[in-house]
Structure formats: C-alpha cells, structure tokens
Amino acid sequence: MKFHFAPVQGHTDAPYRHYHHKVYGNDLTYYTPFIRLEEGKLRKRDIKDFTSSLNSEAINIPQIIFRDEKELVALVDLMKQQEVTRLDLNMGCPFPLQTGHGRGAATVANESLAKAVKKIITDNQDINFSVKIRLGMTAPDEWQVLLPYLNDTHISHLAVHPRVARQQYSGELYLDQFNDILTQSVNPVVYNGEIHTPQDVQRISSLFPNIEGIMVGRGLLGRPSLINEVTSGNEWPREKRLETMLKFHQQLLNHYTEELCGDSQIISKIKPFWEYAEDEIGRKAWKAIKKAGNIAKYHSAVALITQQ
Ligand SMILES: Cc1cc2nc3c(=O)[nH]c(=O)nc-3n(C[C@H](O)[C@H](O)[C@H](O)COP(=O)(O)O)c2cc1C
Known part of the structure; x- marks a missing residue:
C-alpha cells in the first residue's frame, strides 16, 4: 500500500x-x-x-x-x-x-x-x-x-x-x-x-x-x-503523538521566524498548522490558538496543549 x-x-x-x-x-x-x-x-x-x-x-x-x-x-x-x-x-x-x-x-x-x-x-x-x-x-x-x-x-x-x-x-x-x-x-x-x-x-x-x-x-x-x-502497526499513545507534533510545529515555527518579517506574518503562517487538530489537542487549546492575537498569546495557547 x-x-x-x-x-x-x-x-x-x-x-x-x-x-x-x-x-x-x-x-x-x-x-x-x-x-x-x-x-x-x-x-x-x-x-x-x-x-x-x-x-x-x-x-x-x-x-x-x-x-x-x-x-x-x-x-x-x-x-x-x-x-x-x-x-x-x-x-x-x-x-x-x-x-x-x-x-x-x-x-x-x-x-x-x-x-x-x-x-x-x-x-x-x-x-x-x-x-x-x-x-x-x-x-x-x-x-x-x-x-x-x-x-x-x-x-x-x-x-x-x-x-x-x-x-x-x-x-x-x-x-x-x-x-x-x-x-x-x-x-x-x-x-x-x-x-x-x-x-x-x-x-x-x-x-x-x-x-x-x-x-x-x-x-x-x-x-x-x-x-x-x-x-x-502500532497506534501511538496520545502523549507521544502530541510530543512529536509539537516538535514538528517548533521546527516549522523556527523556519518561519527566520524567513518572515514580523510577528503578524509569522502568526498567520503558523496558525493554520492547528486548523484540523481540534480532536487531537483539545478544544481549549484549539480555541485559544485561534484567538491568539500576538506571538506571546500564541505561545501561551500552544502551551495549553500539554497542560490538559
Ligand atoms: C482548504 C483545502 C484546500 C485544498 N487544496 C487542494 C489543492 O490545492 N489541490 C488538490 O488537489 N486538492 C486540494 N484539496 C483537497 C484535498 O487534497 C483532499 O482531496 C480533500 O481534503 C479530501 O481528503 P481528506 O478527507 O483526506 O481531507 C483541498 C482541501 C481543502 C480542505
């Protein structure tokens, strides 16, 4: 396959x-x-x-x-x-x-x-x-x-x-x-x-x-x-899935931080990363990410993912 x-x-x-x-x-x-x-x-x-x-x-x-x-x-x-x-x-x-x-x-x-x-x-x-x-x-x-x-x-x-x-x-x-x-x-x-x-x-x-x-x-x-x-052939436990997804997210965020100019450009590029991940990361973190208007709020919202 x-x-x-x-x-x-x-x-x-x-x-x-x-x-x-x-x-x-x-x-x-x-x-x-x-x-x-x-x-x-x-x-x-x-x-x-x-x-x-x-x-x-x-x-x-x-x-x-x-x-x-x-x-x-x-x-x-x-x-x-x-x-x-x-x-x-x-x-x-x-x-x-x-x-x-x-x-x-x-x-x-x-x-x-x-x-x-x-x-x-x-x-x-x-x-x-x-x-x-x-x-x-x-x-x-x-x-x-x-x-x-x-x-x-x-x-x-x-x-x-x-x-x-x-x-x-x-x-x-x-x-x-x-x-x-x-x-x-x-x-x-x-x-x-x-x-x-x-x-x-x-x-x-x-x-x-x-x-x-x-x-x-x-x-x-x-x-x-x-x-x-x-x-x-093995379903990953949720912690491993989230840990790896956060690692992936961090690498992509580092890339955009180097490539793009200014927080608003970075936020608008990285936010879609979570668009289809509500089931995976939980509603609270997902909603906070969607709402985050600046990079500090965005980081706090992403931190909620592992706090739930
Ligand atoms: C926002 C969005 C953008 C898409 N852009 C493309 C595209 O550029 N080319 C394409 O062939 N399909 C595009 N698709 C369709 C997907 O490739 C896929 O066929 C569709 O989402 C169904 O598969 P899924 O249920 O696994 O998501 C897009 C789908 C969405 C939701």
Whole structure:
C-alpha cells in the first residue's frame, strides 16, 4: 500500500512538507497545492514552492489546474521548462472560484478536454503523470466521461475523492461509485477521503483490497503521525503523538521566524498548522490558538496543549 499526503492549499507548502518528512521520516508522496496560470505565466510564489531546496529529500509532485486544452498545454510546457519529471493533474477542486471558470471538478465531464488530457499524457512520455478527481460537479457518475480516455493512456495513478463538487468537503462518500471506478480503471487507483485514524485505513483497505494506495489530507494535518502509526502497526499513545507534533510545529515555527518579517506574518503562517487538530489537542487549546492575537498569546495557547 502506498500513502500520499493530499495537497491542501494554505497548509502543505514546501516548508510544511519538508519538516513533516524530516520529523516523521516515512515514504509518503507529497504534492504541491495546485499551480495555475496567471496572465499566461506561472506565479513566482508557485515556482518558489515547487523548486524549493526544501523539496530535495522527499518525493514532491507539482500539481496543475487548468480549464481547457490551451491552458493545459501552456502549463505543461512551462513545467517542462522547469524540468519537472512528474506532474499531477487537478481535475477535482470544488472551489467555486475554480469550477466557475471550468477548472477542477468542472473538467470531469468535459469530453473535449478529456481528449486533450489523454493526448498530452500520451505525447509526453518523459513526464510521469497522475490525475486527481472528484466524481463530478453535481451527479456522482460524471467521471464516466473522463475514465475511458484515461484508460486509453498510461498514468502512475488516479486518485479519487468520492464526492461531487456540490458537497465541498462533507457529506456522503459515494463508495459504490468509487468501486465502479476501481473496477473499470486500467490504471492504479488511489482512495482519498475522510481518513482520520488507523482504523479508517484498515476499513478502506479491506473494503477495497485492489486499491494501489491511500491519500490523506485533513486527517494527516490533524494527526501528522497517522501513516507512521499505520505502517508500524502500532497506534501511538496520545502523549507521544502530541510530543512529536509539537516538535514538528517548533521546527516549522523556527523556519518561519527566520524567513518572515514580523510577528503578524509569522502568526498567520503558523496558525493554520492547528486548523484540523481540534480532536487531537483539545478544544481549549484549539480555541485559544485561534484567538491568539500576538506571538506571546500564541505561545501561551500552544502551551495549553500539554497542560490538559
Ligand atoms: C482548504 C483545502 C484546500 C485544498 N487544496 C487542494 C489543492 O490545492 N489541490 C488538490 O488537489 N486538492 C486540494 N484539496 C483537497 C484535498 O487534497 C483532499 O482531496 C480533500 O481534503 C479530501 O481528503 P481528506 O478527507 O483526506 O481531507 C483541498 C482541501 C481543502 C480542505
């Protein structure tokens, strides 16, 4: 079973990925949050993220988002100029700002784009492509438009979050549709969605023994040791999980303190670290962290984590 750390915009940037790998040292595959064209070019901050020297130790795959063949071709060309050898195609983002322009989940049922996706993958054998999808925008069987085209080419895997865009990030998971994709895909399939505990990993692995891997987003942000616990076969006691998470947090905070200017910049970069960790660190600390308006209050709030 292969494990993937799902890209999460605003969280899994290069420093986060690097220090996660440094502290937890597992063989997860990491992804950049989606990279898009702006006025026909790559944004400087996206280039900085995927070319950062912080990416050198783990597997880091850049991800692009596009709305039509023109954008797709332009992005792939620009990424080739940056000498990328692996590329993930975002065909699942549900943010209305992206889907409203025809990107992300809005691409799943776009047949002319599906043809272009197949062509670009087939024409660029020097790049190892993967694709990340949702089931569709509103109907959970929209993927049926895209899948035959992916089946006609070779990708390293197809990661599937079995929801539609309308649901955003909550609600029913269409596991029956996921199973249909798993059965019909000639390419390896990776499951993604609502994995929070080692038991969730076990449940999905036994429900779908033919998956190639599991991709975890919010579950790993809230419990960064999750995959270590799964691969070692031992659930870590809460004290060990918190102690290690605090070590990870400290390294990331040191990095931001060196890189950024001023407490407010540092606080706004580090606070999201805890966004999905309420269950892990307790409500009191979590609320205090959210409220902290300066660095001294932030440190006191973080100290509450081990006092509870
Ligand atoms: C705030 C936020 C930002 C996200 N950004 C991205 C992104 O840049 N690219 C992407 O493919 N998915 C993105 N996702 C989706 C996640 O990668 C993942 O598919 C989703 O959270 C479901 O998995 P999970 O239940 O394990 O979190 C984002 C999700 C959230 C909540």
